[in-house]
Amino acid sequence: MSVVLITGAASGIGAATAHEAVRRGHRVAIADIDMAGASLLATALGPAACAVQLDIRDEKAWEAAFDTVASRFGPVEVLINNAGIIHTGYARQLSMAQHRHMVDVNLVGPMTGMMTALPRMRAQGRGHIITICSMSSFMPLIGYTSYGATKHALRAFHHSVAIEEQGGPVTFSIIHPPGTRTPMLEQEMADPSSVITFAEKPLDPEQVASMIVDAIAKKPLEVVHPALAGRFQRVAGVFPRLMHFAIPRVAAMARRRSPGAGPGPVTAREQGGSR
Ligand SMILES: NC(=O)c1ccc[n+]([C@@H]2O[C@H](COP(=O)([O-])OP(=O)(O)OC[C@H]3O[C@@H](n4cnc5c(N)ncnc54)[C@H](O)[C@@H]3O)[C@@H](O)[C@H]2O)c1
Numbered sequence: 001m002s003v004v005l006i007t008g009a010a011s012g013i014g015a016a017t018a019h020e021a022v023r024r025g026h027r028v029a030i031a032d033i034d035m036a037g038a039s040l041l042a043t044a045l046g047p048a049a050c051a052v053q054l055d056i057r058d059e060k061a062w063e064a065a066f067d068t069v070a071s072r073f074g075p076v077e078v079l080i081n082n083a084g085i086i087h088t089g090y091a092r093q094l095s096m097a098q099h100r101h102m103v104d105v106n107l108v109g110p111m112t113g114m115m116t117a118l119p120r121m122r123a124q125g126r127g128h129i130i131t132i133c134s135m136s137s138f139m140p141l142i143g144y145t146s147y148g149a150t151k152h153a154l155r156a157f158h159h160s161v162a163i164e165e166q167g168g169p170v171t172f173s174i175i176h177p178p179g180t181r182t183p184m185l186e187q188e189m190a191d192p193s194s195v196i197t198f199a200e201k202p203l204d205p206e207q208v209a210s211m212i213v214d215a216i217a218k219k220p221l222e223v224v225h226p227a228l229a230g231r232f233q234r235v236a237g238v239f240p241r242l243m244h245f246a247i248p249r250v251a252a253m254a255r256r257r258s259p260g261a262g263p264g265p266v267t268a269r270e271q272g273g274s275r
Contacts, residue, residue, distance in 0.1 A: 002128075002216060003073045005029040005065065007056050007113065008083025010037030012182030013132065013212070016205035017080060020213045022048045027073040031065055032083070056083050056109030062116040075124050078216055079117045081110035082132040086184055088191035090265050091145040099146045106150035111157055118161070118170060127170040130215055131158045135176050135230065139237035142251050142265055143193035162221075173215045174222045176230065177208045193265065196247075198254040200229070 004021050008014040010032035021028045022045045030045075031054040032038040038051035050072050054065045069076050085105045087098040114129055121127025136148035137155040155174060162172035179185055179202040188194035203225075211223055224230030236242050 001025040001027070002077040003027050003029070003069065003075065004078040004080060004216065005031055005052070005069055005076045006080040006082055007031045007054060007109075009080075010034045010041060012184060013177060013180055013205045013208050014080075014082040015041055016209035017082065017212045018045060018049060020206070020209040021216070022046070024213055026078075026213075026216070029065070029069040029073070029076070056081075056113060057104050059112050059116070062112055066116060066120060075120065076117065077121075077124075077126060078128045078130065079113055080130045080132065080212065081113045082212075083109060084132070084134075084184070086144075086147050086187060088143065088188055088194050090143060090193050093193070094146070102146040102150050106147065107153050107157070110154055114158070114161060118165070121170045122168060125169045128216065128219060129158075129170065129172050130212065131155075131172075131174045132212070133158070133174050133176050135178055135224065135233050137176060138230075138234045139243060139247070141196050142247060143188075143191070143196060171219045173220050175208070175212050175215060176222070176224045177211075178203060178225055178229075180205055180208050195254045195258060196251045198258040199250050 004026045006014050006018055006021070006028060009018045009030040011034070018028050018030050018041060026048070028045070028049045029052045030038045030042050030049055031052040033055045035051060035053045042049040042051040052065045052068050054061050056062070066076055083105065085102060087094055087102060110131060117127060117129055131154060133155050134151040136144050137151035140148050158172060158174055165172070179197055179200055181202045182205055185197065185202055188197045211225065215223065224234070236246050
């Protein structure tokens, strides 16, 4: 059984993963910028869980979080880089501050976590880094411009480091959840620009949590779900003409499924402001 640090574990997929990991006998650090939420969950999960204050953008806070967990449970053996955010809206409707916020949290945050974990895990002779990415790391999507860009880049960074570290004591896995019923998905569903969300039936966070906790033991290189649709998205993302043909059609189908979703990106009235 392992000592597991999960970022963004006060809510959604991270919280469900903390539940499942404790249920399967792991000791779990619930790390989040939302300390009140993390503490509430840690108390509910009992002595195998603890709450850790962590803003993943803060390099010093990462070092402190690893030290706190080491003094409570022993050195972190599994890092699950899960925390992420979205600002919904078409690219032109978001402020540069919102674009930058996504880059800082979704890309620089997990990179900082990996760079904190790697020397420690190499020194202790074991470790596993699990990155929670997104199907948007394979294919640019309408309404997910910077979000998808951060996930493309995060996937590239993760695999580059994993290949550099091949044969060493640290292993690497990526999980790409499809749409999952969490506060993040509710935020997307409330915004017509994210209509592509309605193209598929979302999973429950417990289903994704089970895949993530399975990965602790199985150490897969990369998991997409569902496997077949996931493969299609990966292929479509490679060919620009296919991408430009398919994505507006999938969005139009999703718009028909969700009559409240409003017009597409070209006809949408400028809204601006923060979301
Ligand atoms: N929900 C989906 O449909 C979906 C699909 C694919 C991928 N994902 C990815 O799964 C991960 C979890 O998403 P979720 O849907 O559970 O989201 P969520 O909004 O329910 O939870 C995100 C958690 O991250 C925390 N957080 C935000 N900024 C932080 C920061 N700077 N430092 C530390 N913690 C921070 C929040 O406080 C929150 O507890 C994200 O990386 C997301 O991109 C989600």
